[in-house]
Amino acid sequence: MxxxxxxxxxxxxxxxxxxxxxxxxxxxxxxxxxxxxxxxxxxxxxxxxxxxxxxxxxxxxxxxxxxxxxxxxxxxxxxxxxxxxxxxxxxxxxxxxxxxxxxxxxxxxxxxxxxxxxxxxxxxxxxxxxxxxxxxxxxxxxxxxxxxxxxxxxxxxxxxxxxxxxxxxxxxxxxxxxxxxxxxxxxxxxxxxxxxxxxxxxxxxxxxxxxxxxxxxxxxxxxxxxxxxxxxxxxxxxxxxxxxxxxxxxxxxxxxxxxxxxxxxxWQGEVLYWGKLEQAQQLPWHYGPVWLLITTPVAYWLAAGAGLALAAIGLLRRPLERLRTFSGRLDLLFCGWLLLPFALVIGLHSVLYDGWRHLYFVYPALLLLAVSGGEQLWQRGRRSRWGWPLLLGLGLLAGLELGLTAVRMVRMHPQQQVYFSFLTNQQVEDNFERDYWGLAYRQGLEYLVRRHPTGPIYVAATEQTPLFNNLIWLTPADQQRIQLVAEPGPGRYYLFGYRAWPGAAPAGRGRAVYQVKADGLTILSVLYEP
Incomplete structure (x- = not known):
């Protein structure tokens, strides 16, 4: 022991x-x-x-x-x-x-x-x-x-x-x-x-x-x-x-x-949601739940749904008996942890933007309910003639998604922040925000100093803030060579980050000489106008 x-x-x-x-x-x-x-x-x-x-x-x-x-x-x-x-x-x-x-x-x-x-x-x-x-x-x-x-x-x-x-x-x-x-x-x-x-x-x-x-x-x-x-x-x-x-x-x-x-x-900005630019102050109630679903592996939220349902059934069927137990009280806590923040955000019409990041703190509850739900289903189903093979098949599918997610994380590194679970890259590009953190500007800047090892480099960007933030990764000498300009033009590079922008980069800003991709999804384009 x-x-x-x-x-x-x-x-x-x-x-x-x-x-x-x-x-x-x-x-x-x-x-x-x-x-x-x-x-x-x-x-x-x-x-x-x-x-x-x-x-x-x-x-x-x-x-x-x-x-x-x-x-x-x-x-x-x-x-x-x-x-x-x-x-x-x-x-x-x-x-x-x-x-x-x-x-x-x-x-x-x-x-x-x-x-x-x-x-x-x-x-x-x-x-x-x-x-x-x-x-x-x-x-x-x-x-x-x-x-x-x-x-x-x-x-x-x-x-x-x-x-x-x-x-x-x-x-x-x-x-x-x-x-x-x-x-x-x-x-x-x-x-x-x-x-x-x-x-x-x-x-x-x-x-x-x-x-x-x-x-x-x-x-x-x-x-x-x-x-x-x-x-x-x-x-x-x-x-x-x-x-x-x-x-x-x-x-x-x-x-x-x-x-x-x-x-x-x-916050008065706009966000790209379902292919339309929406005011953050007027986003529909389903913005947060949709972002959770499309950016979380499917097996996780399906298992969490099962865990939530089983916990609710147990609490509703025998409330006093269940609430006298420590496990019943934990189930009540996990359900409240997952659901109450979403209810408050929806009920108060609180402003969300950049996906569902303001509600990330409910995610451990989702994972706890997912594992608890999976275990309960397995314990119940393995005694059934038909339930055992069904659960085994579902478990294999979940394991397959876990393996695929791990492979995708390796392929996307270090841009896992733009992971979408089941949407195609085209669906993401047309409908949702991509690299709203602006991390890909680091790779764009590193490309520029590799392409031009000497002399000044004139650079404009759709968003100056993340461009300026990521200069820190360059050597002091290379930082001095980056000359920030307000607008693209001849002999200048233009870093386009696709924030609140559906589809491809705008025409007339130069040709793409480099792109930062995450598992095939374009999140930054380096354009150059000769």
Missing amino acids: LHSVAVRRFGARAFFGLLLVLGGLLVSDYGVSWDEPTDQRNGLVSLRYLADLTLGHEPYPIEQYRDSDHGVLFELPMTLVARYGLGLVGEQVDRDYYLIRHGLTFLLVLGGLGALYGLARLRLRRPGLALLPVALFVLSPRLFAESFYNAKDLLFLAVFTVGTFTLARLVQRPTLGRALLHGLATAAAVDVRLLGLLLIPFTLGLLLLAGLLPTPPGGPRPRQVGALAGAYLLAAAGATVAGWPYLWADPLSRLLLAFQRMSHFP
């Missing part, structure tokens, strides 16, 4: 160790995303505010900064690393800064995957099977790639998963220590993104269940539950304010303002 436990522990550690090695090998391959300089600036604003308070100066009016209502739990420490670790001043960055930033982002996401493994062990009670949701996450091309450079959505996914894990442990054994630890985890989630507040109703609801429907034999009494809830709320509130300088002057009113802004984020 002890030998088997040791083997399982070694297997899990080896698995995560391999992921760590894989991340170290790949971290230098990804470009700089559109938002990273903006996120860095947010950390700088908070650092200046802290410095003013420390030195007794008139504090910088942090509430007037446009992104001050975005948490800085990652950005503030990253700013300190840049200033005191790398000697960078202000908004100054270099290649090492982004390598460290991407490496730390991946490490934090890996920590979130550790929490996902912990949740799977609690629900499935099989350590070997509990690694499957983590493996499915790694074989989710978009989310794996964004685990290196998306320090907003993927970092929030990680800390929300940690918060859900600490909640599950609190529900399993309600103690003061676990309540306080969960309060800190909740604060960390809120200090990355305000939607971390969802952990509060999840927590209070499950603690209420623990008080009203104690798990045999016995359980915490209502008074104990109330005390734990109070301790949790105090820890969460105190740590949230401590970790977010924007809140210090007036915590409650600024938190409400931040929530109001989040509910109706004032």
Whole structure:
């Protein structure tokens, strides 16, 4: 028995160790995303505010900064690393800064995957099977790639998963220590993104269940539950304010303002959706669900649908009996984790853009329900004469898709952020956004300096921001040779990134001399006019 436990522990550690090695090998391959300089600036604003308070100066009016209502739990420490670790001043960055930033982002996401493994062990009670949701996450091309450079959505996914894990442990054994630890985890989630507040109703609801429907034999009494809830709320509130300088002057009113802004984020851009340019403020309700379906391997969301249905049937058929069990409470938590954020976004008419990235944090719940649903179907079907071969066939098809997804990830590297699960490249080009992160500009710039090893290179682009961001990957001498111009023309290159653009590149801007493709999908064209 002890030998088997040791083997399982070694297997899990080896698995995560391999992921760590894989991340170290790949971290230098990804470009700089559109938002990273903006996120860095947010950390700088908070650092200046802290410095003013420390030195007794008139504090910088942090509430007037446009992104001050975005948490800085990652950005503030990253700013300190840049200033005191790398000697960078202000908004100054270099290649090492982004390598460290991407490496730390991946490490934090890996920590979130550790929490996902912990949740799977609690629900499935099989350590070997509990690694499957983590493996499915790694074989989710978009989310794996964004685990290196998306320090907003993927970092929030990680800390929300940690918060859900600490909640599950609190529900399993309600103690003061676990309540306080969960309060800190909740604060960390809120200090990355305000939607971390969802952990509060999840927590209070499950603690209420623990008080009203104690798990045999016995359980915490209502008074104990109330005390734990109070301790949790105090820890969460105190740590949230401590970790977010924007809140210090007036915590409650600024938190409400931040929530109001989040509910109706004032982004006025257009997105390409089903072949039409749509105002982000007026997107149809199905924008988020459709993007989830077309960018997630089909087997994952089909299995998650089965898991969701089985969990709902169990809860509806015998609600009191099911909710007295730990597994039933976890099923309720996972269902709420997956469905409630979509319901809130649809009900509040919240602004989404760049796919469903603002809702990525529900993805671990989808994977947990998928594996749980698959296991339950297998346990039920293997005893049936007809069910066993049917499930075996479905399992083989799912395994085939997993293998194909892994092959596609290798072929697409380092552009897995434009993975679509079942659409053809032509359907994607005509109907949906492609490289909205602007990462392909790195490959475009690297091509230009290879093509012209000496002399100035005159370059225009559809989007100046990602072009400028990715100059950092060139040598200082090559950066000096890139001359940015406003418009394409004779003797100039034009980098066309296809953001909010259906079909081929526009005519009259030159001929294509180079294209960045991801598994056949064109995501950047380098045009040249002689």
